[in-house]
Structure formats: C-alpha cells, structure tokens
Amino acid sequence: MSTAAAVAARAPQSRGVRASLSRNRRWALITSYVFLVIFAIFFLIPPYYMVVTALKSDAEVAHMATNPWIVADGFTLDQFKILLTQTDFLIFFKNTIIVTVSVVAITMVVSVLAAFSLGRMKFWGSSILATGIFLTYLVPDTLLFIPLFQIVKAVGLLNSYWGMILVYPTLTVPFCTWIMIGYFQSIPKELDEAALIDGAGHMQMLTKIFIPVALPGIIAAMIFAFTVSWAAFVYPMAFLYSADQQVLTVGTVTSLIRGDVYKWGMLMAGALVAAAPPLVIYAFLMDYYIAGLTAGATKG
C-alpha cells in the first residue's frame, strides 16, 4: 500500500475517534452540570427561605394562607430593626466575637507550638502523643459537656463567656494541631537543617521559616477554629444561662422562642446576620483553606 493510500485509510477512523471523544466530553459536562444545578438548588433553598422570611412582616409570616416562598405584602426591614434595637442580639454578637477571637488566638498559639514540637522535634513518645491528640478530637462535645460542667463550675466560670474561652479549645486544639503536624511534616527536612546551619534557634526556625512557609495550613486551621467557636451550641447551651453572657447560637434561639411562640421573622434575620462573618471570611480565605487541607491530607 502506498503512503497516500495508508493515510487515506486511516483518516476517517481518526476523525471518528475524535468525534466520539468530544461527544464523551459533552456528555460528561452535561451530567456534571445537571448534578451541580440539583445540588446548588438543594443547598440554596434554606438560605433563600431565610431571606424571604426575614424580609416579611410578622403579620405575613403568621398568615397561613400566603405563599411562604415569596414576599407578597411588600418587603420590610422591620425584623432586622427590632432584632438589633429591641433584643439582646448585639450583646450576643459582641460576646461571640470576644469568645471566637480569643479561642482562635489561643488555639493557634497552642497548636502551632504543639505541632512544631510533635511534627519536627522527634522525642520519646512524640508519635504516640500525636495520635493521642487526634483521638481526643473523636470524643464528641455532647459527651464531654457533663464532666466539663464540673470543671467549669470548679474554676468559677459557670455562666460566663470566659468559660467558653476555656472549653472551646478542647474542640479546636486537637484538630488544628493535627492539621499543622501534617503541614509541618510536608516541609522538607533540609529547610530546618539549612536554618540550623544559618544559625537559627528552634524559636527562630518556627517564626522565620515554618510559620511563613506553612501559612496556608495555618489559615486553614484558623478557619476551622473560627467556625467551631462561632457555631458551637452544646457548651453555651449547658454552661451559659443569663442573656448578658450568652453567645449568638444559643442566645438567638432562647430569646426569640418564648414557650411555643416562634418569632420566625426575627429568628431568620438573626441567623442571616450571624452567618455573615463566616461567609465573608470564607469568601476571602477559601483558596488558602483548600490548599491547606489538601496539603495536610496528602502529605501528613
């Protein structure tokens, strides 16, 4: 067979392969989009419902005959106004910020130092200790709150948000330490050796080399600690009972549900305002968060 004939014979076949490849790709895309749309709808319904309800007047919310999915009687910001002016919502908000910022700070200091020593400075029992730290994370707070009640009471921090600053790190430190151990271990050993030879001590090695290099991991851990302490429910429910000490999660629910009267509009408005700070933080730091989690997962 001549070369020309061979090329001619092969041409239709390769075109067929290419056509079926692009058809495969199109089907893959269509399937992905169908599922993405389904999931997007699935996840967006609750927030949508919250927004719609928060923008209604109490009368419309209470009126059973109206369509719950749309605002029929006109938008109003009354729910937000009342929430912010006539309830303790702003106190809850302030308390939550104090608690969360303190918890994130404490968590980062403890877990970065712990992870550095456990992940980098091999000493007797360090690997057992590292596993042990992770195991404590597996004990749920719904079990821990009973013994912790005794401890919080003993140190005199019952019904004080300072007690939350003491107990939340029991949830955040183990997981953050674990993420950071994985991240620190993924940093090549030669880097600390180079720093050692350059004249760095362990503290300088940590602050000048490890923390900057592991910044994505540290930010991932920070976001985790932030989310946990912002959204914690069981501990404040168990340990806090007066409004001036209460945090957002429990405070919103307890102050806006009186007996069997649910102030739905204000509950939804409160939930939206409470969800805003995490949303903003996620939006800014999401890339770091993902980079940090995957690095810890594959190399740790």
Added chain:
Amino acid sequence: MAEVSLRNVVKRFDDVDVVRNISLDIPDNEFVVLVGPSGCGKSTTLRMIAGLEEITAGDIYIGGEVVNDLPPKDRDIAMVFQNYALYPHMSVFENMSFGLKLRKFPKEEIRKRVDHAARILDITELLDRKPKALSGGQRQRVAMGRAIVRNPKVFLFDEPLSNLDAKLRVQMRTEIKRVHQMVKTTTVYVTHDQVEAMTLADRVVVMNGGVIEQIATPQDLYHHPKTRFVAGFIGSPAMNFLRCRLEQNGSGLRVRLSDAISLPVPASQSARFQALAGKELIFGLRPEHITEPRRNDRDKQCEFAATLDVVEPMGMETMVYFTVDGQEVCGRVDPDSATGPGEAMGLYADMDRMHLIDPQSGAVL
C-alpha cells in the same frame, strides 16, 4: 579557613554501623570529595561534620578544635543541599542574607557581602526574585551564594548537582571549581558520581560500606587503585575483571585468561609478582587499555583475537564487547578499526596498565 580532621569516627543507627571508624585529615583550602555508592556512609559523614548528626564515637576537629558537641551554627560551616533548601517565602537576597541577619551583621556589611557573592555567581539580577521563579541551575547558584556570604571555615556540599540535568550538571561542576579557586575555603563535597569526584577534587575519598577504601588524588586513584572496589568504581566504563592464573614462563610470567589467551606480564613488573606464580588471581584492565593492535613489533605478544558480541560507536571511539571464558570484557578501540558484531577482531592489551587482584581480600597486589 581551617583544616578538618576526623579521628576514628563511628556512626551507629540502632544496630547498624553506617560509618565504621573512619579517620581523615583535610588540610586548609583543600577540596575533598567523598564518593561511593548509595548507603556507603558518605552523606552521614558530611552531616556529622556539619553537626546535623551526632557522632557515636570518635572526634571531629574543625580548625584544630573538637566540635563533637557544638551545634551546627557554632561550627562556622556552610552547607549546600541536594534540593537547594532555599527558603521559599524569601527573595534571593533574603535567602542569602538570612544567616548574616541572624548573626546580627550590620546592614551595609550584609549588602556588601551579598553583592560580592552575587557577582561571583552571576546572579545579581535575580536578587529580588523568589526561589520558585528560578531555574534549577539558578537555585543551585543561590544555594552556593548563601554559603559564600557567610565566609565560613568550611564548605559542605551534599550531592549538589544530582537534581540538575546532565548538561547543566557539567556547567555547574565547572562553576563550583571556579568558585573554589576564587573563594579559597576548605571544602568537603559528597557525590555518588565518580566523574564529579575526579574533576572537582584535590583529593578523592572513596567510601564503601562505611569505611574508607582509599584516599588519593584523582590521577593516583585512577592509575593505582588499592582495592578491587576502587578499581571498579573509578572510571567509566568500569575496569574489566577476569579470573586468571599466573603462570611461570621461562624467566617471565604470563597471565592465562583462557585456554586460548595468555598475556605476558611486563618485565618491569615480573619481579613484583614472582611470588604469586601458580596462583589463581583476578586480572584487571581498563577498557581504554584494550585497543586495536599497535604497529609495534614489541607488542605483538600482547595481541589476541576475539569475536565481538556488541559494538557501540561513540563517535571519537567505539566500545567493543566480547567474552573471555564466559566473562564479558569491554574494549575501547579506534572507530576505523572496529569490525561488526559476530566478527573476529584482533585486539591489543596494554599490559603495562594491568592490575592483579587477590580474589579473597580484594586488594590490588
């Protein structure tokens, strides 16, 4: 500027002796290369000099002072790592100045030293870049720059060229040699590449199995290996080793390699080997000493014929492979004289270059 000495140094990991009782003296400004196969203890030795590994026994001196218990930063050494170990979040300038900053050098002095090192290494334009924006060769230069600015007593290199491609490796090899000639400093360099060892070193230390096989200048090592290991490790392609029998032939000696091939021991060496007559030994001869026949009657006795198995043209020379008594032999011949595979070829063995090795001890006799 300092001499480095190792005295009976031992390193044991758990129950494994990685370095067994080695002693080594490196005079001021000398460039010493530790070479050997992987796992021979060369990197561990370097890391013990650096202070990154504790020594199990023995003493290490830098500049006449015992440094066994000194941390790396107090040993006044600088090290270049295989994977460069540049700080990824710092610019080239910051990378190079980090050690000086930690040692609280004044700003102008740091600037001066970094500029000087950057000029030596031709990386002045790169000072503001981050390591990830550099090529492999540039990173290696920065790593060297980081060592040079410190102006340390000793430079340590741990396989610095292994991550570079072949062409760049040759280029950087020359660069390292040039830098050493400019910045005269005692240097210990670890590599598994014998070509690097030969080209760079003032003296080469060949290690194997945690012990030093031989310490010698590159030329000496090539021509006078002390053990079979060194003879086989240095030189590429490796030296041919063949079972042989040393036979008395009148007043002279002959090396019998097979029923057909028997080569005369040069008269100049006969006396040395006389006592070994009749013994089974190993005959060593480098490929470059098995060539096409010389036009010289005196050498006729050293000629033999072989049927070639494989012929590899390299351009300036051709490698020929054949077997003698079931053992593969490599020769290096002129391209014009090489015949094809499966054909017979007359060859010449340069017996002045032969080595005889004791099969039990592996010592070159």
